[in-house]
Amino acid sequence: MASLGDVLKARRRRGQRSLLVYLMAGSVPDERYLEVVETLAASGVHGLEMGFPFSDPMAEGPVIQNAATLALSRGMRWGPFLGLLRECSRKLPTAVMTYMNPIEQRGVARAMEEIASAGGTGLILPDLPVEAALPYRKAGRAAGVDTILLASPASPPQRLRRLVRSTSGFLYLVSRYGTTGISGGTLPSARYQTAPLGPLLREAHEFRPRLPVLVGFGVQSPEDVQRHLTEGADGVVVGSAVQKRISEGASPEEIGAFVQSLLPPGSPPV
Amino acid sequence: MPEWYGPYGGSFVPETLVPALKELDAAWRAAHRDRAFRSELQQLAREWGGRPTPLYFAENLSRELGGARIYLKREDLVHGGAHKFNNALGQGLLTRRLGKKRLIAETGAGQHGVATAMVGAKLGLSTEVYMGSVDMERQRPNVLRMRLLGATVRPVEQGSRTLKEAINEALRDWIANVTTTHYLLGSAVGPHPYPSMVCEFQSVIGREILRESRKLWGHPPDLVLACVGGGSNAIGTFHPLLSTHAKLVGVEAGGTGNEGDRGAASIGAGRPGILHGMRSYLLQDEEGQILPTESVAPGLDYAGVGPEHAYLKDSGRVEYTSVTDDEALRMFHRLARTEGILPALEPCHALAEAVRRAPTMRPDEIIVVTLSGRGDKDVEEVVRRGLPG
Numbered sequence: 001m002a003s004l005g006d007v008l009k010a011r012r013r014r015g016q017r018s019l020l021v022y023l024m025a026g027s028v029p030d031e032r033y034l035e036v037v038e039t040l041a042a043s044g045v046h047g048l049e050m051g052f053p054f055s056d057p058m059a060e061g062p063v064i065q066n067a068a069t070l071a072l073s074r075g076m077r078w079g080p081f082l083g084l085l086r087e088c089s090r091k092l093p094t095a096v097m098t099y100m101n102p103i104e105q106r107g108v109a110r111a112m113e114e115i116a117s118a119g120g121t122g123l124i125l126p127d128l129p130v131e132a133a134l135p136y137r138k139a140g141r142a143a144g145v146d147t148i149l150l151a152s153p154a155s156p157p158q159r160l161r162r163l164v165r166s167t168s169g170f171l172y173l174v175s176r177y178g179t180t181g182i183s184g185g186t187l188p189s190a191r192y193q194t195a196p197l198g199p200l201l202r203e204a205h206e207f208r209p210r211l212p213v214l215v216g217f218g219v220q221s222p223e224d225v226q227r228h229l230t231e232g233a234d235g236v237v238v239g240s241a242v243q244k245r246i247s248e249g250a251s252p253e254e255i256g257a258f259v260q261s262l263l264p265p266g267s268p269p270v
Numbered sequence: 271m272p273e274w275y276g277p278y279g280g281s282f283v284p285e286t287l288v289p290a291l292k293e294l295d296a297a298w299r300a301a302h303r304d305r306a307f308r309s310e311l312q313q314l315a316r317e318w319g320g321r322p323t324p325l326y327f328a329e330n331l332s333r334e335l336g337g338a339r340i341y342l343k344r345e346d347l348v349h350g351g352a353h354k355f356n357n358a359l360g361q362g363l364l365t366r367r368l369g370k371k372r373l374i375a376e377t378g379a380g381q382h383g384v385a386t387a388m389v390g391a392k393l394g395l396s397t398e399v400y401m402g403s404v405d406m407e408r409q410r411p412n413v414l415r416m417r418l419l420g421a422t423v424r425p426v427e428q429g430s431r432t433l434k435e436a437i438n439e440a441l442r443d444w445i446a447n448v449t450t451t452h453y454l455l456g457s458a459v460g461p462h463p464y465p466s467m468v469c470e471f472q473s474v475i476g477r478e479i480l481r482e483s484r485k486l487w488g489h490p491p492d493l494v495l496a497c498v499g500g501g502s503n504a505i506g507t508f509h510p511l512l513s514t515h516a517k518l519v520g521v522e523a524g525g526t527g528n529e530g531d532r533g534a535a536s537i538g539a540g541r542p543g544i545l546h547g548m549r550s551y552l553l554q555d556e557e558g559q560i561l562p563t564e565s566v567a568p569g570l571d572y573a574g575v576g577p578e579h580a581y582l583k584d585s586g587r588v589e590y591t592s593v594t595d596d597e598a599l600r601m602f603h604r605l606a607r608t609e610g611i612l613p614a615l616e617p618c619h620a621l622a623e624a625v626r627r628a629p630t631m632r633p634d635e636i637i638v639v640t641l642s643g644r645g646d647k648d649v650e651e652v653v654r655r656g657l658p659g
Contacts, residue, residue, distance in 0.1 A: 055559040056434065056545060058441045059284045065428060078557055100282055101544045105558030127282045127544070152286040154448065159288070177286060178446040 003121035004047045004093035005146045005169025008212040008234065011046065017264035018235030019044075019225075020214060021242050022097060024051035024067035025084050026076025028246060034087055039252040041091045043259045048088055049124065049237060052081050052098035059126040061181020063240035067247060078106060082118040089119025095148060095169070097124040108135050112143035122146040122169045130159075130166050137168065148172055153195030157203060164204045170212040171204060172237070173197060175219065175228065181240040182220045201232035225262050238262055271299060271470070273462040275581035281461035283547045287441075290448045295463040297368050302470065307367070311360055318392070319349040319359060321474065325482045325638065330608040331625075338492070338631035340624055342641045343479055345503065346613065350388055352381035352643030353475060353503045354456055360471035362389035365452040372451040373397045376440040378405055378433035378499070379569035379616065380412025381643050382456030387421035389454075397421040400439045402431040405568045412647045430562040433499075433572045437546050457500025458576035461547030465505075465576050472506025479638055480510050487636060490514040493627065496640040497521050497620040498590065499534065499570035501579045503642035508588060509578075518588040519627075520579060521619045523565035527594035534563035536575040537583050537590045545573070550580040566595035566651075567615040569643070593619040601625065602645060602652055614643035615652070 002010075004020075011018050021040050025033060037048060053068035053076055060068070088094050096115050103111045103125065115123060123145055128136060130149055140147040146169030151160055153176065164171055176195055197215060204213050215228040216237030225236050238259070245255060273279055281291055301307040315321040323344045332340045345353040358375075365373060373395045377383030383399040390397030399416055403425040406413050416423050429435040437460075444453040458468040483490050494511060496504035498520040508518045525533025532539040536551045543552040545560055553561040553573040565571040582588040598618040605613050605621060613621065617640065624639045631637070645652070 055429070056438055058438055058546070059445065061442075069429070072559060099544075101552075101554070101558040101560075103558075104544055105554070105556070126284050127547070129282060129285065129288055132280065132282060150285045152284070152288075154286045154289045156289060163285070174284075174286060177448060179442045 001089055001093055001119060003146065003169070004095050005122060007046060007093045008170045008214070009210060012210065012212040012234045017229055018046040018212070018214065019259065019263050020047045020049055020235065020237045021045050021259060022049040022051060022237055022239030023243060023246065024053060024064060024071050025081050026053060026071030026074055027067035027243065030084055033084065035252055036246055036255055037088045037091050039256045040259060043256040044263050045092065045259055046235070048092040048094045049097045049239070050085055050088055050094050052096060052102060054099040054102055057099060059179055061179040061240060063181050063244045067243050078102070082114055085115070085118040085120050094120050095122030095124055095146070096120050100125050100127050109139040109142070112139040112145045116143040116145050120145060122148050124148045124150070124172060126150060130163055133166060137166065140168070150174055151200065153177060153197065153200065160200060160203055161207050164208045164211060167211070170214055173200060173213050173215045173233070175215050175217045178217065180217050182218065182244065196231070197228065197233070198231040205232065222261050225264060229264055235264065271463055271466040275578045276584060277542070278548070278550050278577035278580040279462060279465060280549050281547055282544050282549070283461050284445060286445050287448060291461055291463070293368070297364060298463055298467050301364055301367055307363065311363055314359055315356070315474070319355050320347060322478045323347050325479065328609050331605065332628065334608060335625060335628040337628040337633065338635040338637045339633065340628055340637045340639065341491070342639055343475060343507070345475060345640060345642045346611070346644035350381070350385045351646065352385065352614065353472060353506065354382040354385035356474055356506065357456065357468050357471040357502060358382065358385035358389045358454060361452065361454045362393050362395065365395060365454070366393055368452060370450060370452045371395060372447065373454050374400070374440050374443050374451055375454045375456055376400045376433065376436035377456065378436065378571055379567070379614065380405065380409040380416070380647055381569065383416045383421070383423070384412050384419070386454050386456070387416045387419035390421060391419050398424055400424050400426050400436040400443070402426045402433065402436050404431040405433070408651050409568055409647050410650065432563070432568065434560065441546070457502040458505045458578065459500040459546060459548060459574055465548065465578055468502050469505045469509055469578060472502050473509045475503065475506040475640060476508060476510030479507065480514070490516045491636040491638040493517045493519065493631070493635070493637045495519045495521060495620040495624050495637070497570060497616045497642060498537070498575060498579060499523065499572045499616065500574070501576040503640050505576055505578055507640045508582070512587060519623060520588055520590045521623045522590060522592040523567055523570035523619060524592035524594040525564045527596065531564070532561070533592060534565045534571050534573065535592045536573060537579060538592050542580065548574070548577050550577040551575050551583070566598060567619065569614070569616040570619065591623060593622045597622040599652065599655060602648070612645035612649070613641055614645045615648045617642045
């Protein structure tokens with residue numbers, strides 16, 4: 001299986017847009033997780049972000065928080081996670097998404113090697129700032145794992161350029177001021193301030209033309225996908241909207257139909 | 271204003287918060303140099319807050335123990351009933367300087383929530399406080415005080431429903447509202463610049479101790495103790511005394527004291543890791559998942575500790591130890607009956623350690639304990655656990 005970053009770069013070169021899906025490992029039994037990943041691959045999804053649960057996920061909304069809590073209570077650990085990663089990465093190009101502390105405790109170099117030997121080709125850590133990314137980038141390069149950095153509407157131009165320069169594989173652009181997740185709820189953290197992404201996407205593409213930029217956080221409908229593609233994104237990441245359906249027991253057919261409704265127009269499968 | 275304390279500290283946060291933390295750092299540096307800011311802070315601390323607080327000789331307790339003389343730094347007498355006022359006022363004035371109109375805060379024991387609610391009312395800032403639902407139950411009087419002061423209290427139902435989860439939820443709110451809102455973090459924890467900024471606002475405690483001791487004895491105290499959860503009253507007490515010869519002891523919550531119970535002793539039973547934007551000692555399992563904590567004192571019930579404490583532990587300048595729930599509860603009753611003071615359960619941990627050490631010291635030696643807050647908030651909980659014999 002090609003690396004996620006290479007697949008996205010090739011698609012950008014060909015002018016094709018991409019759809020990635022995020023799913024928390026351990027939130028459902030492994031057989032069901034694999035069944036869903038097979039469905040995603042068959043439905044034309046271009047890559048998988050495989051979540052490893054962390055006890056205190058500060059960038060997540062309620063859906064992913066609950067999925068992480070459930071995964072930990074069901075006993076998801078690093079060893080079994082790598083086993084599941086090995087299976088999934090045969091079906092879709094896969095990046096791992098978690099928080100810094102589990103990786104730090106494993107040892108950055110060791111974790112990168114383990115991810116690589118299980119077929120993972122990227123690592124995304126929402127709490128890793130570019131200032132602290134160097135050891136990750138070095139270890140990742142040695143192992144063949146992209147360190148994928150996140151940018152935000154809050155990133156000023158100078159900083160955006162630094163992120164664009166320092167990320168590898170692709171740049172993950174956060175869509176808005178807010179945590180992951182679908183809108184709704186009563187907490188003020190659920191009332192999100194949106195921001196126009198067009199200028200950020202143009203800036204990133206001008207500065208590093210071959211780098212794909214994908215938009216994530218809160219993407220849940222064909223309209224959201226269309227908006228971000230019109231703004232100039234190379235693709236989108238859908239997390240909570242799929243996770244919620246899976247946690248509620250949706251069938252593979254329903255999941256397949258939902259992700260197909262989000263597929264960018266004219267995007268042939270990998 | 272250091273960002274790093276040896277290998278500890280730093281700033282590990284989602285990208286959306288990075289510009290806000292840089293803005294806060296710059297505003298804080300400018301305010302700190304600004305005489306008008308400092309003088310407004312001092313005037314409000316004096317006239318509205320009741321500073322300076324007394325250094326009180328606990329004569330009855332000292333006599334009973336028959337060793338060193340024990341003095342209490344009376345932060346329980348600050349407006350609102352705890353040292354949390356010092357930091358809340360400082361950051362409140364900074365919020366006005368930043369031009370932001372909304373405050374959010376986390377609270378464990380409720381004292382920081384009350385202090386933030388007071389400052390929000392005084393400075394005309396809308397205030398929302400995140401509090402674990404377990405803490406809301408056991409610190410009910412403070413929930414009512416916050417509401418009476420005009421703040422909204424938002425219950426947090428995740429995880430162990432205590433301080434750690436309240437911080438998570440406040441951070442999530444801040445990520446969503448960072449352009450209009452200041453996160454008034456209540457302890458010397460979190461990403462830079464919070465640990466150094468909170469330390470500076472709380473250092474008024476140690477500076478007053480130093481000034482008063484020079485006047486009373488001509489030298490600093492021999493032994494100084496403070497309780498450590500996140501560690502803001504302790505760092506405020508210790509920081510100005512680091513360059514003196516005073517022995518400094520931080521006291522963590524030991525929980526039940528049963529075999530295998532870590533309580534909330536992040537330094538005593540934890541190891542370095544990354545949580546809430548900082549690298550510091552954490553209670554965590556071997557894979558880096560943060561462990562639940564358990565303490566009778568909600569203000570100490572936290573799996574992390576401020577990064578400067580982590581550094582001071584490694585350097586050996588400060589000694590860290592722990593006291594169990596039962597020892598702290600016994601101390602609550604003892605201080606009430608010997609000195610006529612109801613102490614908060616948090617500083618009861620530091621007091622209990624002082625009581626252990628006083629008899630081994632000479633009568634001409636001086637112990638100072640920071641009495642970080644008053645115990646009114648704990649009355650229901652203490653009574654529920656039974657009155658002494």
